[in-house]
Amino acid sequence: MTSKQIQTELKANGRGLEERLAALEAKLATIEERLPEDRVSLVVFSGDLDRVLAAFVIATGAAALGQNVSIFFTFWGLNALKKKRVLSGKRLMEKMMALMSPSGSRSLPVSKMNFFGVGAKMLRTMMREKNVSSLEDLMQMARDLGVRIVACEMSRDVMGIKDEELIGGLECGGVASFLADALKSRATLFI
Amino acid sequence: MTSKQIQTELKANGRGLEERLAALEAKLATIEERLPEDRVSLVVFSGDLDRVLAAFVIATGAAALGQNVSIFFTFWGLNALKKKRVLSGKRLMEKMMALMSPSGSRSLPVSKMNFFGVGAKMLRTMMREKNVSSLEDLMQMARDLGVRIVACEMSRDVMGIKDEELIGGLECGGVASFLADALKSRATLFI
Amino acid sequence: MTSKQIQTELKANGRGLEERLAALEAKLATIEERLPEDRVSLVVFSGDLDRVLAAFVIATGAAALGQNVSIFFTFWGLNALKKKRVLSGKRLMEKMMALMSPSGSRSLPVSKMNFFGVGAKMLRTMMREKNVSSLEDLMQMARDLGVRIVACEMSRDVMGIKDEELIGGLECGGVASFLADALKSRATLFI
Numbered sequence: 247m248t249s250k251q252i253q254t255e256l257k258a259n260g261r262g263l264e265e266r267l268a269a270l271e272a273k274l275a276t277i278e279e280r281l282p283e284d285r286v287s288l289v290v291f292s293g294d295l296d297r298v299l300a301a302f303v304i305a306t307g308a309a310a311l312g313q314n315v316s317i318f319f320t321f322w323g324l325n326a327l328k329k330k331r332v333l334s335g336k337r338l339m340e341k342m343m344a345l346m347s348p349s350g351s352r353s354l355p356v357s358k359m360n361f362f363g364v365g366a367k368m369l370r371t372m373m374r375e376k377n378v379s380s381l382e383d384l385m386q387m388a389r390d391l392g393v394r395i396v397a398c399e400m401s402r403d404v405m406g407i408k409d410e411e412l413i414g415g416l417e418c419g420g421v422a423s424f425l426a427d428a429l430k431s432r433a434t435l436f437i
Numbered sequence: 438m439t440s441k442q443i444q445t446e447l448k449a450n451g452r453g454l455e456e457r458l459a460a461l462e463a464k465l466a467t468i469e470e471r472l473p474e475d476r477v478s479l480v481v482f483s484g485d486l487d488r489v490l491a492a493f494v495i496a497t498g499a500a501a502l503g504q505n506v507s508i509f510f511t512f513w514g515l516n517a518l519k520k521k522r523v524l525s526g527k528r529l530m531e532k533m534m535a536l537m538s539p540s541g542s543r544s545l546p547v548s549k550m551n552f553f554g555v556g557a558k559m560l561r562t563m564m565r566e567k568n569v570s571s572l573e574d575l576m577q578m579a580r581d582l583g584v585r586i587v588a589c590e591m592s593r594d595v596m597g598i599k600d601e602e603l604i605g606g607l608e609c610g611g612v613a614s615f616l617a618d619a620l621k622s623r624a625t626l627f628i
Numbered sequence: 629m630t631s632k633q634i635q636t637e638l639k640a641n642g643r644g645l646e647e648r649l650a651a652l653e654a655k656l657a658t659i660e661e662r663l664p665e666d667r668v669s670l671v672v673f674s675g676d677l678d679r680v681l682a683a684f685v686i687a688t689g690a691a692a693l694g695q696n697v698s699i700f701f702t703f704w705g706l707n708a709l710k711k712k713r714v715l716s717g718k719r720l721m722e723k724m725m726a727l728m729s730p731s732g733s734r735s736l737p738v739s740k741m742n743f744f745g746v747g748a749k750m751l752r753t754m755m756r757e758k759n760v761s762s763l764e765d766l767m768q769m770a771r772d773l774g775v776r777i778v779a780c781e782m783s784r785d786v787m788g789i790k791d792e793e794l795i796g797g798l799e800c801g802g803v804a805s806f807l808a809d810a811l812k813s814r815a816t817l818f819i
Contacts, residue, residue, distance in 0.1 A: 252443060252634060266458050267648050273465055274655055280472050281662050282623070286811075289626070291491055293549070296703050300673055300818075303782070307803035313811070321487055322549055339563050346550050358675070358704055359728050372721050372786050400494070404563050421498035428624040429477075429504070432664070433810040435671070435818040436491075436626035443634060457649050464656055471663050473814070480817070482682055484740070512678055513740055530754050537741050591685070595754050612689035619815040620668075620695070627682075627817035 285314045287428040289436045293322030293348065294357035295366050295381065301437045302384035309391035313432070317388075318424040320398035323437075324405070326351050326381075327397055329413045340406030347405075351381050389415060396423060476505045478619040480627045484513030484539065485548035486557050486572065492628045493575035500582035504623070508579075509615040511589035514628075515596070517542050517572075518588055520604045531597030538596075542572050580606065587614060667696045669810040671818045675704030675730065676739035677748050677763065683819045684766035691773035695814070699770075700806040702780035705819075706787070708733050708763075709779055711795045722788030729787075733763050771797065778805060 286308040290301045301317060309315045319327055331349035333341050348354050356365040373380065379387065388395070396417045401407075417423075428434045477499040481492045492508060500506045510518055522540035524532050539545050550556040564571065570578065579586070587608045592598075608614075619625045668690040672683045683699060691697045701709055713731035715723050730736050738747040755762065761769065770777070778799045783789075799805075810816045 249634075252440075253637075255444075263454050263458060263645050266462070267645060267652070270458070270461055270465065270652055271648070273469075274652065274659070277465070277468060277472065277659060278655075281659065282473065282664065286807075287624075289491075289495075291488065291628075297673065300671075300702060303803050304671075304807070307807055308811075311804070311807055311811075313807075320491060337566070339559055339566075342559070343563070368721055368724070369786075372725070372788075375719070375721075376785050378782060378786055400569060403567050404560075404569055406563075421494050422502070425477075425495070425498055425502055425504075425624075429499075429502075431624065433669075433807075433813065433816040434624040434626060435816060436628050437673075437818050443631075446635075454645050454649060457653070461649070461652055461656065464660075468656070468659060468663065473664065478815075480682075480686075482679065482819075511682060528757070530750055530757075533750070534754070591760060594758050595751075595760055597754075612685050613693070616668075616686070616689055616693055616695075616815075620690075620693075622815065625815040625817060627819050 282432045283314065283430045284312060285316075285427060285431040286433045287424065287431040288315070288317045288434070289424065290317055290319045290323035290326065291321050292357070292437060293325035293354055295354040295369060296356045296358075297437050298323070298326045298351070298354060299381050299384070301435075302381065302388055304435065305393050306384055306387050306391055308433075309388065309393050314394075314427075315388075315391075316394035316396060316424075316427045318396045318398060318419070318427075320401045322347075324397060324401055324407060324412075325349075326354060326385075327395070327412050327416060328407070330411060332408050332411050335408070336406050343405050344407075344411075349411075351385065354381075394427075398424075473623045474505065474621045475503060476507075476618060476622040477624045478615065478622040479506070479508045479625070480615065481508055481510045481514035481517065482512050483548070483628060484516035484545055486545040486560060487547045487549075488628050489514070489517045489542070489545060490572050490575065492626075493572065493579055495626065496584050497575055497578050497582055499624075500579065500584050505585075505618075506579075506582075507585035507587060507615075507618045509587045509589060509610070509618075511592045513538075515588060515592055515598060515603075517545060517576075518586070518604055518607060519598070519602050521602060523599050523602050526599070527597050534596050535598075535602075540602075542576065545572075585618075589615075664814045665696065665812045666694060667698075667809060667813040668815045669806065669813040670697070670699045670816070671806065672699055672701045672705035672708065673703050674739070674819060675707035675736055677736040677751060678738045678740075679819050680705070680708045680733070680736060681763050681766065683817075684763065684770055686817065687775050688766055688769050688773055690815075691770065691775050696776075696809075697770075697773075698776035698778060698806075698809045700778045700780060700801070700809075702783045704729075706779060706783055706789060706794075707731075708736060708767075709777070709794050709798060710789070712793060714790050714793050717790070718788050725787050726789075726793075731793075733767065736763075776809075780806075 325348045328350045359365040396419045519541045547556040587610045741747040778801045
């Protein structure tokens with residue numbers, strides 16, 4: 247073997263492996279992009295106290311475990327984000343909808359055994375007796391833990407819900423905004 | 438170093454790396470199979486207009502983002518896929534079930550404030566006023582975007598729903614068909 | 629080229645590839661940890677017969693396909709895990725809650741057309757006529773297939789549900805226990 251042959255062989259040898267390595271590195275990069283991130287995305291469609299509570303228990307739990315959490319509130323779920331009822335400047339049906347909907351988290355009904363609000367009061371009392379955080383405490387905790395709270399624009403628009411009716415610190419977004427998070431998530435739930 | 442020694446060393450060197458490369462390539466192939474695909478799978482269990490609307494907004498949004506979307510309609514969700522009511526040839530309880538269920542997407546109730554259909558009419562009117570697509574438009578859009586619409590065989594069988602009661606272009610499938618999609622999906626929701 | 633030069637080059641050549649290989653191997657190990665496992669996690673929040681049935685159909689289906697399945701029962705979902713009603717030793721509101729809740733899977737209502745239990749009876753009869761497994765059969769099948777059934781500790785505590793009210797063979801756990809499974813799952817559903 248001449249010195250020249252050796253060098254050629256060294257290069258050929260290296261090049262074959264080199265090319266396969268480069269292919270693997272490229273593939274790994276695309277795989278990494280397709281992996282789920284440390285992320286949990288929830289849709290809160292329901293405006294029932296018990297379901298919204300479940301959503302915030304899961305959201306704060308996941309955030310405490312280091313996950314990026316976002317909750318997308320749509321339809322009746324928006325009632326949990328209200329702070330007061332505004333009627334002026336609304337169309338007739340928007341007014342009716344507002345009058346028949348709870349004006350904030352404190353007046354959400356429960357999904358079962360509500361009996362005109364008795365069920366919700368009872369559930370809140372039972373939770374307090376067992377030292378379980380109230381919905382309002384959980385919502386504050388979620389914000390402190392960096393949970394993103396997004397109000398669905400389309401639902402807001404359809405129901406005519408105004409900015410001044412909603413609590414502060416919310417993001418607004420459409421379904422694309424929900425999907426952007428959901429498609430990269432480890433877990434997605436519709437509540 | 439003799440020429441022979443060099444060749445041996447070259448080969449040994451190459452073989453070690455070669456083997457590790459081959460192992461990596463094999464591992465990558467199995468990893469790729471375990472990655473979620475660009476896929477979203479929904480179960481629509483509810484037959485409420487508002488929930489079915491939410492399902493189709495998410496489904497069309499995901500399909501527009503390039504995801505393979507399938508919706509598995511089960512239990513009350515099948516009401517959204519009906520086009521008319523058929524009673525002849527049904528058992529007593531199947532007839533009762535048919536008579537108490539909506540006979541198509543246009544007669545679906547809303548989950549809250551339905552008041553014998555007033556709520557559903559109100560929601561449809563409010564959506565039209567804000568130029569939001571109707572459920573029927575969204576369903577057509579979903580089909581145009583290639584969303585797979587699957588009717589749950591077991592539910593159909595239990596409720597005695599006949600072929601001629603359902604809209605065309607549906608697939609029928611069982612839970613295994615839903616799971617086949619769901620297990621490869623980026624996001625799964627039960628609505 | 630001297631023998632010394634050749635050996636140096638051989639080593640340098642090998643080392644470059646070697647380092648890139650080691651980096652790839654390390655990356656692959658972290659990627660494998662971030663991949664979803666063969667796992668499905670469900671939350672059963674609802675205590676409606678039809679929804680609990682859907683949960684067990686999906687759970688047994690997934691288990692039959694070789695997935696590790698766990699179901700986390702919370703709020704009204706706990707009613708499906710009861711075997712009898714106990715009132716002694718409960719606070720007033722816990723007693724009221726117990727009296728207004730079903731005392732076991734056999735008395736769960738359906739979410740629509742319940743009419744004081746007629747709907748649930750009708751659904752069970754229709755299922756039997758079509759040889760579809762009953763809820764109790766599906767629950768037994770789930771256990772036989774190794775589905776983990778977890779009762780939510782917080783809900784139990786709030787509602788004052790006692791050990792002797794629940795069927796045997798359950799695990800108890802909090803939201804962290806649900807999330808531990810859910811974050812590694814291929815599919816997650818809130819039912």
